Amino acid sequence: MPNTTSTPIHGGPRLVGGARIAGRVALATGGGYGIAALVTALLSLTLPLSRPEAVTTATLLSFAVMAGVVVLVFAMRSLLRATVMTAGAAILIGGSLWLVASASAGAGF
Template identity: 65%
Template sequence: MAASRPIERAAILGRVVLAAGGGYAVAALSTALLSVTLPMPRSEAVTTATLLSFAILAGVVVLVFALATLRRAAALVLGAILVLGAGLWLAAGPFVLAGGAS
């Protein structure tokens, strides 16, 4: 088996970091957004959103490793983070995101 080049190792490390960090960020923002917007009692909405976050995290991990380039994967994860963050800001308002009471 041929030894892998340092550039290949760096690309794999980049995908692992992106999958872990970006996947966590997307899952956390999705959980927060769904908790605020699902049309059910708050406790059920939070539970449902939390359960869905595990599937979302797994999907982001698969997506990061399935895309052809690390740059494309990073762009897609960053785009999802921006869209979810904007949606959460619109749904919950800046006061709630800053740590204020609702």
């Protein structure tokens, strides 16, 4: 009678679970950094402050944005859903940044 309680040689569920965690870590790191950079650029252009104050404020807020993205990625039910949410946020913020930057370039700022 074969032993059915032994673990598979190739790692099986443990390897798959580790890959899921690694995927979330990669998404949280890369996606969090990307979204934080986009938010920083957008806020630097839109905050009603002097340019140095706007950049400083936007940079300080980017730390909270990065932490929020990391929490969001690990709170999502699946890695696919977290990826879609992160990509969607990046597209929306990037589009907003593009609109603001093109409008400010046309105004001569």
